[in-house]
Amino acid sequence: MTTTLPSPSSLLPVRLRLVPPGSGPHLVDGAWWPRSEDLTVELPRLVGALPHSWPQIAHATVNAALWSSFPGRLLVANHVIELHHAAGRCTAETICLLAPGSGRWDLLVVPPGTDRAEALRLLSAADGDASSTRGSLFPHVSAHGA
Structure with missing residues (x-):
């Protein structure tokens, strides 16, 4: 019998910062720093790290160019998440x-x-002014994503 061990990166905590609930409207609800460009590895880890109070995620929309693979759907925790291009x-x-x-x-x-x-600065800023967070990493993008 063969045993498959988890990869070392799968044992590391998910790098995620969420805006505190009830803190008012924000342009983004938090920030996520994935460890690789493999969406098939990173998305299940992200979904597994979300608060238990969040409902089951059924769709994820991403920029396919940021990821090394982009399947149309992904099985995560025994349910399918449909993937869409941004x-x-x-x-x-x-x-x-x-x-x-x-x-x-x-x-x-x-x-x-x-x-x-x-x-780490961007993750920390995720629960503050999202427009300054976005502009510092993506200076060519306006605060409204245009």
């Missing part, structure tokens, strides 16, 4: 998580190769 309100630097009838959450994606100090 367009409209979902901009290149965010991931939009959707639970139909329950809510939508937009997270700033800090690219995996970002310098640690800069990434």
Whole structure:
């Protein structure tokens, strides 16, 4: 019998910072710093790290160019998440998580190769002024994602 051990990166905590609930409207609901460009590895880890109070995520909209693979759907925790290409309100630097009838959450994606100090600053700023967070990592993008 063969045993498959988890990869060392799968044992590391998910680098995620969420805006505190009830803290008012924000352009983004938090920030996520994935460890790799493999969406098939990173998305299940992200979904597993979300608060238990969040409903089941059914759709994720991302910029496919940021990821090494982009399947049309992904099995996560025994349910399928449909993947969509970013367009409209979902901009290149965010991931939009959707639970139909329950809510939508937009997270700033800090690219995996970002310098640690800069990434930690962006994660910390995620619960503050989202427009300054977005502008510092993506200076060519306006605060409204245009």
